[in-house]
Amino acid sequence: MEFVAISLLNGITYGLLLFMLSSGLTLIFSMMGILNFAHASFYMLGAYFAYQISTWVGFWPGLLVAPLLVGAVGALIERYGLRRAHRFGHVAELLFTFGLAFVVEELVHLIWGKSSVDYKIPVELDGALFTLFGTDFPIYKGFMMLVSVGMLVALYALLTRTRIGLIIQAALTKPDMVEALGHNVPRIFMLVFGGGTALAGLAGVIGGNAFITEPGMAAAVGSIVFVIVVVGGLGSLGGAFIASLLIGCIQTFSVALSISITDVFALVGITLPDGSQVARLTITQLAPVLPYLLMVAILIFRPRGLMGSRES
């Protein structure tokens, strides 16, 4: 029981962080049809910007400024790079972001070096928020949840209460129609790309010090974010939300299960031959592969994803 409670908290915290990343990716994909391979790079940039700002003026200004900076960088990249690649079709766009991912990584190497940087949790947020069954729940995790939920609410309000939000929402389901209605689609694209990358930047700001700010951090989350977007359904924010929490919890709970595949099959009455390596693998070992398995299964059996409305 206590284990379930703790794991659930951990899973939700991680899931919410993942949602911050995947919401931006989903927005960008829905609007522009671009699978932004470099999305996690903006997450990394957010962390590094926040680190740099925190060394000058502290953590709190960075929380606000770093995502805006990342968004600005994203908007510029859209304006002067992606828009050009767009003329050559989706494959060129995709490859552009693919190349961008490692140019960003090299630039980070160049500017901040190849090792991790000392991006610290602010003192105010250091320590335990409460103790549950003898396990501390850190304040910072609570803060992460707060920011994520705050962002979720703000995003919801933006999408449902503002004009630009309504246009974006319309574009999620009927991109052609929005264009036909004479909206300045290129500028909306730039805004959405900037906004989406800013969300990734925000995730970086609060994820960078919770974990480690280092040049490999983009690669570490890159593919999992894709999994979320596919599992949730391309273009569906609600789907991305559910998939983020789902994958956060899957990753957390599967660690807890030390039973092997043999045991799983035994549960349903199948005895696997002894000795095979597959049979001896435990669910814990498989934990990080499970999202990919889920993704492949989703793509085969329900290609539009959990909540998606259109197939890619």
Next chain:
Amino acid sequence: MNPALLSRGRLAVWGGCLALAFALPLVLKSGFVISLLCQIGIMVVFSLSYNMLLGQTGLLSFGHAVYYGLGAFATMHLLNAIGKGGGPLTTALLPFAGGLAGLAAGVLLGYVTTRKAGTTFAMITLGIGEMVAACSLMFPAVFGGEGGVSGNRVVGKETVLGFSWGPQVEMYGLIVLWAFACTVAMFALTQTPLGRIANAVRDNPERAEFVGYDTERVRFLMVILSGFFAGIAGGLSALNYEIVTAETLNAHTSGVVLLIAFVGGIGFFYGPIIGAILVTVMQIVIGGMTHAWLLYFGLFFLFMVLVAPGGIASLIAVQRALWQAGLFRRMLPHYLAVALPVLVLLAGLVGLIELGYALLSGDAGVGAGDTATKVLGMQLHLNAPGPWLTALAVTGIGLMLTRWIGGRLGVAWNATLATLHGDKQ
């Protein structure tokens, strides 16, 4: 369309390439260069097999290394299993077994992946690639764990026609033969009904269905065949390096083959060949000179995506068309004129990047700007404004000149292209 596959011209090109490949080690005796040529040969086969998907069938795959890697592991395990029972001839034929393994993997995974095309296909290959790569570290008995699986390509004391495959140069010969055979086979494939229908499926899958073709089946067959050739490339790499590690089937390797094919040009059969050679050689030259080679390479890739998405091959093809139309001469002065400002711009940019590397992560470490540091062979003080201003100025001048002269090139280019297409109409 010439009805003969081996027209006289084509025969000359093929023969010339083969002769050149065999002649190279006679000129370049260095063992390193030969290793390099071996790697190029392997990458040629691998990237051509990749282009069977991307260029010919329109399938963007992020998991092609799976076939390459499985082919390599199969070859290596077979080599070790045969052990002393084999001989040089068996060894020489082993890459075929790698091909069969790639083919089998293609049947298995292709069945799942080819249900869909487009973005879904790209993502599902990414997922499957990640999964296979992650699994490869979990089964050390098959994939050898971190150390990989190693073997010895020299079996016994006997030789075939004097070849034991031990010396690298003999291995090179073997690779050339395989690469040549595979290239011919893959080219021939483009000239068959399946190859052409794959093009049709790439261009317009819906229409292909309405002329009687099951697009899923076409994609499936192409994935299988492509897996076969990727497996052969993997088998060659197993023989060449005598070690296969999990790295051969991970996302990096898949990314590399995509880069090679794209930079070379996916719209042309020979594009990936150019890509394989160019990427390798670029890394020698730039990688040997600077720490920042990854950055340069990344920028080059972005440049190619934005400026020449058809790859090097498309640039060549356009020039060839101009040449044939007698228009190349009209463009030549413009090319020469634009070369100078571009060089100035490049010099400025390179200066800035190198200064940056030297200051921020370079030789003396962070913050070591107060000592004179070597940058591009010059002894410079990094905390003095001089070098920076110079580099900035050069970049600025280069940028201005490039825009100015480049603009004129653009005008001339459009005019020439208009003439070219006008002639054709």
Next chain:
Amino acid sequence: MTSPAIRIQGLKKNFGASEIIRGVDLDIHRGERHAIIGPNGAGKSTLFHLISARLPFSSGAIELKGENVVGLKPFQINRKGLSRSFQITNIFHNLSVFENLRCAVLWSLGYRYSFWQRLASLKDARLRAEQVMEDIGLGKRRDTPAGILSYAEQRALEIGITIASGADVILLDEPTAGMSNTETEEAVALIRRVTEGKTLVMVEHDMGVVFGLADRISVLVYGQIIATDTPAAIRCNAAVQEAYLGTSLNHD
């Protein structure tokens, strides 16, 4: 008596809540030229999509030459001898005119997914593709990529691809849409020539084309066939007149 080329019974198609095809019954006789007309949004193209299995239908039955084809995929229907064109040009843009046509004949000549035969040595495929190419008047554009042909040439190629396989039931979806008068005349002559002895079903807005080509005409209004008859009879049909209120069914 032989079964009709196409027999449609009780065909219905919903898109969500709205019913686009609301119970169509229609027999297309073998060897006839049959036109389907009707106001915009009547469901003519949808009907074509249902017949050619581009879209699944909600209920009803379709027989092709006496054979039930419900649930088959487009390529399976094509292999049974039904070939169609599209309202929006649907060709292989990066392939040359000749290759477009050769792709279209390969399956019917039995080359299937072969990767052990050289295209260049398949004389029958080449001859057939060249024959069609001459038929549609694109002989001079043999090696031009289809994507850079003029609009009329692309429409001609569209028809060429449709008829190349030698299918005996041909569906043409607005073959003359967007053409000038001279182009239309040429297209009509082309259609007449290449569908000789075959069953032709066409959707067309140009009444000149319809009344010049068709043996019989069906009028589709709001998802239902309100009349099927000879051109002369259709011209006098009161229900049709009403449906086409304000539009003239005379030559214009």
Next chain:
Amino acid sequence: MQNPMDGVAGFKTFQYLEENSMTQSKFRNLAIAASLALMGSAAYAQVKIAYIDPLSGPFANVGEAGLKGFKEAAEILVNQKGGIMGQKLEFVGFDNKGSPQETQIQLKAAIDQGFRYVTQGNGSGAAHSLIDAVNKWNERNPDKTVLFFNYAAVDPTLTGEKCSFWHFRFDANTEMKMEAITNFMENDKKIKKVFIIGQDYAHGHQVAKAAKEMLAKKRKDVQIVGEDLHPIGRVKDFAPYIAKIKASGADTVITGNWGNDLSLLVKAAKDAGLTARFFTYYAGGLGTPQAMGASGENKVLQLTEWHMNVPTKSTEKFALDFNKKYPGVWFYYLRVNTMVEMVAKAMNTAKSTDPKAVALALEDMRFPAENGEVWMRKSDHQLMQPLYISVFAKADGKTVKHDSEGTGFGWKTVASVSQRDSQLPTACIMSRP
């Protein structure tokens, strides 16, 4: 996505990554190297050792730190003391990008340029690849043999089943390290419940296996309450693993993790208020102390051949000078210095730079290293050296005189293992030329 360029089959022919001792321009060097490569000759006035490790990509920081260490050691410990028979010892970097295949290409490049010695340490995969390649090369080219010095790849099989006459290891292997750790645990009766966690690959498996076997022998009363393997470099949030460790009631954790997998594990433990102690192999350097920060205090123990607070004759000064000269790179590998000195001594003793003669001179060599007397065992070419167990503690200027990587925390020795006590029998059956 991982960096797609890491795996690019990249080759650097003429890899002159001279850090600061260059007098000619890089381009001139290039030309010279090119002509040498073309001629295939080896007319050097120096003794050159090729350093084949990652110098670009994700592990570049580790590779660069090692290369700087070697260069500094060669300069100060050998060249300023008369060199090798009057010649200078020099290390040249070759970038293998951490890839076993690339390692072989770089070996070929080095051999082409006349190198007869190579050293490598990052990753047992690359080490396996290198040992195979060197064996084959020497078999096929007996007149141009090459010798491999391994300074950090710890897979026991490299000096066990796979041992080679052409390979020398200067780091204690996984089993020796675990032997030392479990010897320490044997005497610490506070330890009751042990949890083993590791990366799911060869190294992690070996650590787990050694820990279980040795604990079973030495402390029958200790209960192993859990064992987890997680995929290497893929886990972002270790909280669930910590929750599991906590639920198991473990008071001690043994892990072979390195890099971020270690830092994240320790951080997550601190967040959850886990009080168990961590016995580690790699907490001591290369950015890990910085990433752990305060969360490792009094909780993380490491086993190394040395740390900054082990008193030495001259290494303290060496290390401080090094840290000053290369800000951001912290001196970590004492064994690099030991290796450089032993190799120089072997060459001087043998009065030859022929790899075979040097190998014979190295065998059975006893050498007074800074951490105590060390011995290169002849039977498997494994260096036997004293080992230290230390705990991450607040720097106080006394027992914890120096902090680690500017964190304010340094290493405090809690136990030492003599060279003799770290010895284990070997499975090596060496074939000698």
